[in-house]
Amino acid sequence: MPSIIKCLSYTLPSNVYTNEDYYSNFPDVKSVNMEKIGVKQRHVITQGQTASDLAQLAAEKLFLEHSIDRNMIDFLIVSILEHDYYTPSTACVLHGKLGLQKKCGALDFDLGCSAYVYGLGLADGVMKSMGAKNVLLLTTSVLTKTFHPKDRNSHFVFGDAGTATLLTLSEKENLGPFVFGTDGSGFEKIIIRDGGTRNPLDKNSENELKDEFGNITSNANFAMDGIGVFNFSLKTVPTMIEELLTKASLTQNDIDLFVFHQPNKFLNETLRKKMNIPEPKFVHCLENTGNTVAGTIPIALYESIANGRLKPGMTVVLAGFGVGLSWAATIARF
Structure with missing residues (x-):
């Protein structure tokens, strides 16, 4: 059956890192060279918070914001680069924390900038070939944790976030x-x-x-x-x-x-x-x-x-x- 993007939500860490904060940390950087990047502020992960925490918050926000019954989710796909553990997969960890049904499949994949479209493709494939009806696609990144303290480029460009997308069955082809x-x-x-x-x-x-x-x-x-x-x-x-x-x-x-x-x-x-x-x-x-x-x-x-x-x-x-x-x-x- 064809799939469609039904709804989306996202969450950001509470810690805001403004351009003023940035120039205070990197006073030698000329603002005229940075403003063309188009960022005025970014949200940065707090101490002790993980990528999976942001994914969980995004999923819970989606359930609440769009009145989604979590028991309807029959497949969970998680795009993540910063895993909680070497094993098990973070998707399994999140499955438990989100209280999803035990008949729900769950898998991770790690990619990066193109991951959302890859995730949509995976979700669409799971629905067409494996019979899933409601797929929850989560993306999460806390890349700022990996920056060198003196990396003036990355600290300006990047921020952290978690997102949640629900794909459901559709009567006509709405994706692809x-x-x-x-x-x-x-x-x-x-x-x-x-x-x-x-x-x-x-x-x-x-x-x-x-x-x-x-x-x-x-x-x-x-x-x-x-x-x-x-x-x-x-x-x-x-x-x-x-x-x-x-x-x-x-x-x-x-x-x-x-x-x-x-x-x-x-x-x-x-x-x-x-x-x-x-x-x-x-x-x-x-x-x-x-x-x-x-x-x-x-x-x-x-x-x-x-x-x-x-x-x-x-x-x-x-x-x-x-x-x-x-x-x-x-x-x-x-």
């Missing part, structure tokens, strides 16, 4: 087609090098590393090749959208809104102009949240519904791209 892609040769463009099984932490892992622009991180912390990711996005995203529209037998004129992953406003504006997408059809939504990784698209959808920009009957392109390197796009009808 999908386009997916991967370039594993670029896996080092966005990476935390040490701390996994390939490169365990050692005495040198926390040694400071300075790039050509003076930004500081270490092998134990998050690192991103900003220029490399920018160039990858400009090359990949237009082709991905063209492929998606061709696969759907649609043109840009048939699309009411384009909701892309929100890495930063400058990159997305560059993409919008390159693809000749009219401003009224393009969503920017990171001013108050920053780049929340897998959470940017569902947050943008939620806010677009709340402010009346996304209305029933609209056709929307969703596109994620980044860490992996990976990308994915689909069409959602609301």
Whole structure:
């Protein structure tokens, strides 16, 4: 049976990190160079809080906000990079904390910036091939925990968030087609090098590393090749959208809104102009949240519904791209 996005919710940590806070911590950074990123504040995880905590809060908010009976959920999919335990899967932990029925399937997957669209594809597949009727898709990221204290770029761009999306059965096809892609040769463009099984932490892992622009991180912390990711996005995203529209037998004129992953406003504006997408059809939504990784698209959808920009009957392109390197796009009808 076809699927549809029924409703969404999201939650943010209570700790707000404003641009004023940022410039207080990094007084040598010129604000004129940062404002084009489009972030004025971001929410940062508090001490002792985990990614799964945000996912749980987002799910509980969805149940309350949209009057959803949790006993109707028959599959749980969790996009998460920062797991509670090596094993079991965080989806199993969340299943118990949320009090879902025992007949409910549960699985994790970890990806990043393209994860929401991948998650929609997984949910749609579970419903079509495995008979699920109500799939709860959670995304969560607390990437700020991984930043080096002197990493002036990441501290400005990113924020933490948890999101929840309920997909249910539909009488007609409201989700798809999908386009997916991967370039594993670029896996080092966005990476935390040490701390996994390939490169365990050692005495040198926390040694400071300075790039050509003076930004500081270490092998134990998050690192991103900003220029490399920018160039990858400009090359990949237009082709991905063209492929998606061709696969759907649609043109840009048939699309009411384009909701892309929100890495930063400058990159997305560059993409919008390159693809000749009219401003009224393009969503920017990171001013108050920053780049929340897998959470940017569902947050943008939620806010677009709340402010009346996304209305029933609209056709929307969703596109994620980044860490992996990976990308994915689909069409959602609301």
